[in-house]
Amino acid sequence: MSSSFMTRFSQDEGYPSRYIYRVFDEIPTDDEDDWDWTSEVVYTTPGGRKQLQLQVARTEGAVRKLKIQKVPTNGDRTRLEKVLELNREQATRLIEMLRAVDGIPVEGGESVRVDDQLLRDIFADPSAVENMYSQYPNRFRELIENDAEADDVIALKHRRSVVDQMRRWLENEEEFNAAAAKSNGPERAWQELLENNPWILGVGLGGKLYTSWDKRKLEQDVTGRSVKGVGKRVDALLRTTGLISSLTFAEIKHHRTQLLDKKGDYRAGCWKPSDEVAGAVVQAQQTAHLACSSLDEYLPDTSSEGERLPSGTFLLRPRSFVIVGTLNQLTGSEGGAVLDQVRSFELFRRNLSEPEIITFDELVARAEWHVESAAQK
Incomplete structure (x- = not known):
């Protein structure tokens, strides 16, 4: 040629x-x-x-x-x-x-x-390309790096592997136990996964697109020694994207956290939220309230030289989220929904103006939809 x-x-x-x-x-x-x-x-x-x-x-x-x-x-x-x-x-x-x-x-x-042998190898053996890659990995990587569409393919494959891992954590107790032990706790395991993949919260929390306040770290101090200066700590500090950005808070628990107090119904047909859920709600409310009290309503962006940039983030009654539990906790032994428990949980969270409660299986389902939707384009 x-x-x-x-x-x-x-x-x-x-x-x-x-x-x-x-x-x-x-x-x-x-x-x-x-x-x-x-x-x-x-x-x-x-x-x-x-x-x-x-x-x-x-x-x-x-x-x-x-x-x-x-x-x-x-x-x-x-x-x-x-x-x-x-x-x-x-x-x-x-x-x-x-x-x-x-x-x-x-x-x-x-x-x-x-040469002819290379052509014959390619057409005779379905695994020929894999064999060629094993012999010339650097050349293949160079070709991929120069392919304008390759980044999308690689990113999509990575995101698919992440959502597969999230799904396995929900369904495979042994795998999640190992991850929790490695991360020193179940909440920390989810925190680290979301820390490494902030796009999950970005597409999974609501109708807007959310990005990490700090590209290096989701978890931030928001009072005392805080994002404004040199404390109340929030598991994920985010902001909306668009011409006007707003601050958003998220508290991250784990999928095994009980949604309802299973000691018994509070009254006939009424199930109260578990202590962990109630505590997480109060924690999120306190975090948002204290942040609004200690920070200005507008946080300008600054350059590495301290220059004030025209962009910034508003802190006006910020949205907040609690990510906790899974909806299969509201099912019976045969897998069907327990109506009283579903009604109790849904009425509780839908009547909360802040924070909004999202379960881990809902978060995973949204991430899976995002990946599959991107793969069909």
């Missing part, structure tokens, strides 16, 4: 091109009368004087011989001009090369030589 050049003629003028050469040593053989030949006119000269004709003799699963001839259009077969005649092996090589043309980039600063 030649190096790339810019076409200066025809309808392809102005587009990059390259030449592909394939050399054959012809081995003429006598034709057999019982071969079944198929003929195809490839090209007829503008004056209609000659045609370029392709003849193929096939058997099941293989091309036995391939001929390319120039044929006079007046029907005089005695004046045939042979252009190319290939036997079974040579025809197979030509066909393999033509199949590979679609995968050859039209741009390239250097000439490249590809």
Whole structure:
């Protein structure tokens, strides 16, 4: 394959091109009368004087011989001009090369030589590309880095692996136990996962897009020694995106936290929230209240040099969230919803103006929807 050049003629003028050469040593053989030949006119000269004709003799699963001839259009077969005649092996090589043309980039600063064995390996073995990658990983990485669309593919694959991990944590107790032990607690395990993947909260909390206040860390001090200066700590400090940004708080518990007090219904058909949920709600309310009391209603962004930037974040009755438990806690032994418990929990959280309560299975479901939606684009 030649190096790339810019076409200066025809309808392809102005587009990059390259030449592909394939050399054959012809081995003429006598034709057999019982071969079944198929003929195809490839090209007829503008004056209609000659045609370029392709003849193929096939058997099941293989091309036995391939001929390319120039044929006079007046029907005089005695004046045939042979252009190319290939036997079974040579025809197979030509066909393999033509199949590979679609995968050859039209741009390239250097000439490249590809041997027959490489072509055969690629088409004969479905795992050939994997084998090639294992031999030339740096070259593959270079190609991926130069592919404008590769970043999206890599990011999507990573996000799919993250949501798969989240789903396994909800369903596989042993895997989550190991993660919790490694992170020194179940809440810390979820905190670290969301810390490393802030997009989950960004697309999972509400109708707006939320981004981390600090790209390096979700967890922040918001009173005393706080985001404003040099404390009440919030598990995730976020802000909305758009022309006007607003501060948002999130308290992160874990999926095993009980939503309702299962010691018994408070009154017939009434189930009160668990102490952990009630405590998390008060904690979120206190955090937002104290932040509003100690911080200004507008926090300007500043550069590394201390320059005040035109962008900033408003702190006007900020939204807050508690991420806790899973909805399957509100089901019975057969997997069906327990109506009194569902009603008690939904009425409790829907009548809270702040914070909003989101369960971990709802957060995971939103993250899964985001990933699958992106994959279909």
